[in-house]
Amino acid sequence: MEVIVLPGAAEIGRLAADVIERVLKAQPAPVLGLATGSTPEPLYGELIRRHRAEGLSFAHARAFTLDEYVGLPEDHPQRYAAVIRRGLTDHLDLKPDAVQGPNGSAADLLAECLRYEQAIVDAGGVDVQIAGIGSDGHIAFNEPGSSLTSATRLKTLTKRTRADNARFFANADEVPQHVITQGLGTILRSRHLLLIATGAAKAPAVARTVEGPLAASCPASVVQLHPHATVLLDEAAAAQLEHGDYYAEVWAARPSWQPL
Numbered sequence: 724m725e726v727i728v729l730p731g732a733a734e735i736g737r738l739a740a741d742v743i744e745r746v747l748k749a750q751p752a753p754v755l756g757l758a759t760g761s762t763p764e765p766l767y768g769e770l771i772r773r774h775r776a777e778g779l780s781f782a783h784a785r786a787f788t789l790d791e792y793v794g795l796p797e798d799h800p801q802r803y804a805a806v807i808r809r810g811l812t813d814h815l816d817l818k819p820d821a822v823q824g825p826n827g828s829a830a831d832l833l834a835e836c837l838r839y840e841q842a843i844v845d846a847g848g849v850d851v852q853i854a855g856i857g858s859d860g861h862i863a864f865n866e867p868g869s870s871l872t873s874a875t876r877l878k879t880l881t882k883r884t885r886a887d888n889a890r891f892f893a894n895a896d897e898v899p900q901h902v903i904t905q906g907l908g909t910i911l912r913s914r915h916l917l918l919i920a921t922g923a924a925k926a927p928a929v930a931r932t933v934e935g936p937l938a939a940s941c942p943a944s945v946v947q948l949h950p951h952a953t954v955l956l957d958e959a960a961a962a963q964l965e966h967g968d969y970y971a972e973v974w975a976a977r978p979s980w981q982p983l
């Protein structure tokens with residue numbers, strides 16, 4: 724696990740975009756794992772900029788989103804399938820069917836969870852997974868208590884997550900109670916995990932994730948189990964870390980031949 728603290732979200736976006744650009748250029752059929760929410764917006768803005776200004780191509784890539792609300796109407800603007808199209812994929816040259824997400828309107832939701840987990844396996848797994856973190860320590864929508872080896876399944880959002888996400892809806896009651904989410908085991912199988920957190924509201928969850936015990940009560944702490952995880956933080960999100968000085972030393976001393 725490498726913890727990198729940068730001055731702000733723009734710097735994080737550029738560094739994360741470098742990782743994705745490298746994967747896109749190195750692999751014949753790269754598979755990207757995409758998160759929704761506010762945290763990756765600067766990264767997605769940077770990817771769009773590189774596509775437009777520098778010709779960075781996604782034409783040979785596929786992508787899987789982390790999660791989806793259950794029960795929102797097909798045309799609801801807050802369905803994550805719509806959010807990721809508006810915020811990223813509509814602005815790139817991905818092939819039309821290259822982006823997949825769990826279907827929160829499936830008639831058989833349990834079968835849909837199994838189908839989605841298998842679709843990721845069939846694609847060869849995720850090369851680089853982008854993830855944010857919830858103020859309650861969730862990653863994707865694995866809320867506290869999630870099995871550390873869980874697969875894609877239905878979860879119930881905490882009141883806190885619904886309150887956090889109420890900003891995208893008319894009020895917290897409109898935020899669906901249920902979601903389909905990739906599991907912690909699914910995320911652990913990604914080949915590179917980029918966990919991003921910005922802002923002071925994330926500082927307690929970041930401290931528990933990075934320096935607390937590995938525990939289902941803080942699902943994002945599975946980052947400690949991942950064989951190749953990079954945690955990208957701004958100074959506000961890193962404020963409660965005990966070993967911040969050491970992380971800064973490691974980053975400053977990083978050999979130029981060692982890619983992230």
Ligand code: F6R
Pocket residue numbers: 757758759760761762763789790854855856857858861862863864
């Ligand atoms: C979204 C997701 C969530 C968010 C998290 C942080 O697909 O999986 O785990 O990453 O809730 O959300 P923001 O970035 O809006 O603070």
